Amino acid sequence: xxxxxxxxxxxxxxxxxxxxxxxxxxxxxxxxxxxxxxxxxxxxxxxxxxxxxxxxxxxxxxxxxxxxxxxxxxxxxxxxxxxxxxxxxxxxxxxxxxxxxxxxxxx
Amino acid sequence: xxxxxxxxxxxxxxxxxxxxxxxxxxxxxxxxxxxxxxxxxxxxxxxxxxxxxxxxxxxxxxxxxxxxxxxxxxxxxxxxxxxxxxxxxxxxxxxxxxxxxxxxxxxxxxxxxxxxxxxxxxxxxxxxxxxxxxxxxxxxxxxxxxxxxxxxxxxxxxxxxxxxxxxxxxxxxxxxxxxxxxxxxxxxxxxxxxxxxxxxxxxxxxxxxxxxxxxxxxxxxxxxxxxxxxxxxxxxxxxxxxxxxxxxxxxxxxxxxxxxxxxxxxxxxxxxxxxxxxxxxxxxxxxxxxxxxxxxxxxxxxxxxxxxxxxxxxxxxxxx
Amino acid sequence: xxxxxxxxxxxxxxxxxxxxxxxxxxxxxxxxxxxxxxxxxxxxxxxxxxxxxxxxxxxxxxxxxxxxxxxxxxxxxxxxxxxxxxxxxxxxxxxxxxxxxxxxxxxxxxxxxxxxxxxxxxxxxxxxxxxxxxxxxxxxxxxxxxxxxxxxxxxxxxxxxxxxxxxxxxxxxxxxxxxxxxxxxxxxxxxxxxxxxxxxxxxxxxxxxxxxxxxxxxxxxxxxxxxxxxxxxxxxxxxxxxxxxxxxxxxxxxxxxxxxxxxxxxxxxxxxxxxxxxxxxxxxxxxxxxxxxxxxxxxxxxxxxxxxxxxxxxxxxxxxxxxxxxxxxxxxxxxxxxxxxxxxxxxxxxxxxxxxxxxxxxxxxxxxxxxxxxxxxxxxxxxxxxxxxxxxxxxxxxxxxxx
Numbered sequence: 001x002x003x004x005x006x007x008x009x010x011x012x013x014x015x016x017x018x019x020x021x022x023x024x025x026x027x028x029x030x031x032x033x034x035x036x037x038x039x040x041x042x043x044x045x046x047x048x049x050x051x052x053x054x055x056x057x058x059x060x061x062x063x064x065x066x067x068x069x070x071x072x073x074x075x076x077x078x079x080x081x082x083x084x085x086x087x088x089x090x091x092x093x094x095x096x097x098x099x100x101x102x103x104x105x106x107x
Numbered sequence: 108x109x110x111x112x113x114x115x116x117x118x119x120x121x122x123x124x125x126x127x128x129x130x131x132x133x134x135x136x137x138x139x140x141x142x143x144x145x146x147x148x149x150x151x152x153x154x155x156x157x158x159x160x161x162x163x164x165x166x167x168x169x170x171x172x173x174x175x176x177x178x179x180x181x182x183x184x185x186x187x188x189x190x191x192x193x194x195x196x197x198x199x200x201x202x203x204x205x206x207x208x209x210x211x212x213x214x215x216x217x218x219x220x221x222x223x224x225x226x227x228x229x230x231x232x233x234x235x236x237x238x239x240x241x242x243x244x245x246x247x248x249x250x251x252x253x254x255x256x257x258x259x260x261x262x263x264x265x266x267x268x269x270x271x272x273x274x275x276x277x278x279x280x281x282x283x284x285x286x287x288x289x290x291x292x293x294x295x296x297x298x299x300x301x302x303x304x305x306x307x308x309x310x311x312x313x314x315x316x317x318x319x320x321x322x323x324x325x326x327x328x329x330x331x332x333x334x335x336x337x338x339x340x341x342x343x344x345x346x347x348x349x350x351x352x353x354x355x356x357x358x359x360x361x362x363x364x365x366x367x368x369x370x371x372x373x374x375x376x377x378x379x380x381x382x383x384x385x386x387x388x389x390x391x392x393x394x395x396x397x398x399x400x401x402x403x404x405x406x407x408x409x410x411x412x413x414x415x416x417x418x419x420x421x422x423x424x425x426x427x
Numbered sequence: 428x429x430x431x432x433x434x435x436x437x438x439x440x441x442x443x444x445x446x447x448x449x450x451x452x453x454x455x456x457x458x459x460x461x462x463x464x465x466x467x468x469x470x471x472x473x474x475x476x477x478x479x480x481x482x483x484x485x486x487x488x489x490x491x492x493x494x495x496x497x498x499x500x501x502x503x504x505x506x507x508x509x510x511x512x513x514x515x516x517x518x519x520x521x522x523x524x525x526x527x528x529x530x531x532x533x534x535x536x537x538x539x540x541x542x543x544x545x546x547x548x549x550x551x552x553x554x555x556x557x558x559x560x561x562x563x564x565x566x567x568x569x570x571x572x573x574x575x576x577x578x579x580x581x582x583x584x585x586x587x588x589x590x591x592x593x594x595x596x597x598x599x600x601x602x603x604x605x606x607x608x609x610x611x612x613x614x615x616x617x618x619x620x621x622x623x624x625x626x627x628x629x630x631x632x633x634x635x636x637x638x639x640x641x642x643x644x645x646x647x648x649x650x651x652x653x654x655x656x657x658x659x660x661x662x663x664x665x666x667x668x669x670x671x672x673x674x675x676x677x678x679x680x681x682x683x684x685x686x687x688x689x690x691x692x693x694x695x696x697x698x699x700x701x702x703x704x705x706x707x708x709x710x711x712x713x714x715x716x717x718x719x720x721x722x723x724x725x726x727x728x729x730x731x732x733x734x735x736x737x738x739x740x741x742x743x744x745x746x747x748x749x750x751x752x753x754x755x756x757x758x759x760x761x762x763x764x765x766x767x768x769x770x771x772x773x774x775x776x777x778x779x780x781x782x783x784x785x786x787x788x789x790x791x792x793x794x795x796x797x798x799x800x801x802x803x804x805x806x807x808x809x810x811x812x813x814x815x816x817x818x819x820x821x822x823x824x825x826x827x828x829x830x
Contacts, residue, residue, distance in 0.1 A: 029585065029648055030524040030633070031162045031634050031635065032162075033164055033631070035167060035169075035630050035631075036122075036160075036164035038121070039161075040122060040123060040164075046127065061110075062110045062111050066110045067133065067290075069128060070123075082122070087319075087327055088127075089128055089133075089326070089330055091327060092327040092328060092330065144627055149493060156635065159635050160635070161635060161638055162641055163641070170625035170627060170629075171625075171633065172496045173634035175516060182493040184481065184493075185489065186493040188490065189449055189477075189495075189501075192448040193498065195475075220482060220483060223482070224483070224486060228480065
């Protein structure tokens, strides 16, 4: 029957060509999502206060790294400002008081 | 295990839809560091359904099946059964860990039947309840895990009932591993997940998850509130295996007399959800009631500890 | 291999032949023997399968969804209250586009408790996205379960399939069946290749939040899959006939329709009863045929139009009701005909396992042929003194007296 054939191209996505462009092909079939850094964009724009690290006082204990809910501090203690939401846990938890939250100028 | 030895691999990717200071994000991040990439995950309707971001992008760098609210134990069972067959067929290099991730609504209330059924069958998965003590995803309504006197949007004068204790209900199921964890004790949490990973059968881990918007405290205080919960005895850290309970980290230090237990007030007063206990005037009666309950639990725990230490070697019973 | 077996045990044979790897089910009368037999195959006959004795039907369906999501072939069986308890997850299964097969023994819903035949359970779940196939013999049950996996796993379908058959008249009666050779089934049904699966080496997230700008397309895709399924069902029936040897029709099966002027439309064992009625009517001089709907979803739109459009009389038998409208099947047949051909007469009969004898079907069909039937009839209705207790209560309420 003709209507069955017509619809075939939509249903066939994931078994073959789907792997190459999952967003279009598989996503059309059902709600499949692919791992993405910045899945809702650059969440750094949510921030009001930005963490500033005083490297003099820092002992590299990694408390800030382990407690960052956003995985935005690296083990080398660099902050990824694209994604840091500015929650302030790092500043609150730093045992040396080496991180301060500073009001960020609107960019 | 030291913090600096934790894996650098991030399986919950940054730039997701979680709130600032989200306890579920932090719990996921730490738990997944311990479990690693070879994990199949079920996420039950909860804040975690949302924080992973909408279609077609996902913050999870893991295979994830989002499922309906009441299905945690059942979906975990189905996944574990399939894994059993696929391992037999040699599909995986190494047997993957099945992880079910649910909130307290999905665990204490709507999902307890499926969880209990799965535990009785000793289905092979780790079940995590990240307990933010309310239906946070729908705007903070009371759950079976909401503590006495806490404000929620449907207990505006404070909850009248005491919370139930699902971790103890899971102990009663006789499953191979039950543990409670706190975000403020990351090595303790990490070690519990690492131990659970090595065990087969149903493993239950409950993480207290202080929620900034739901509990009404600043987003930077998530870990601080979690720590106060343990320091005041409002949240107990332990693990239960082979029929015995071992108290760990901050809770152990209090029981052993190595740390002073703080008054519950220290924990209550930093959270807006308990503000009515202090403003406009102090509600001495309810604060004392909460304190008395905690005191009774610790009297038993400390007594049992001393008994164990000095008199005879007996099995410690979980406190009621 | 030729067996004399119950309808329920026949399902277990089909499941094993399909090399199903995970079965999750919860007991409910009259489905229990399906899973009992599967469990026995596993324990006593070396059938390699994980059987999950879940604690509810809601969990049965959840476990099945997760198992298929991991990439194995899965099965469940249920009935009536079990099916409606699963309702949320019936939607989830179809929306996930995961192929799976479930047997549903058509049984009445309470209150009061009634374990007998009635199609209200499955027909209430018609809009979940599941394909629904209805059987009328034991051999057809066996063959349809095998065909169902083939249909479900077809790349243009990827939808779950429900195989339905009547409580007791089919589930518990013994009939002769030919069990096909494993080799033939393997040729007809290749190993399951999942459309997508949970795999640590290629992580993908299924079923997260989806916004209005994307949601509708996923449902449109289910709509298209159902349209494609019509051709797939026909092809499966044909290839099954070639490879295994049995044929029970595709979307419909017809009896005496070649020269018929009057037709009875029915589902399941009622259609077999109607066939006897048609033979009676033919002896009385009425050229009557029967259309048995085998695929209820997707609905056999083209078939019914071409078969019924030229009839002088159409009678539709319903063992289910859409309260506030009428016979479910009758309403749908009317909608499909859209005013073409005769106005179908709707007979709602046999609810809760009440017997619908062929003599009654013949009598009401003859009345319809003569233009003496009402548009809607409940011909097996028999109000008796036992019902008067509640009627008296209602009367008292109407009078304002509280009984």
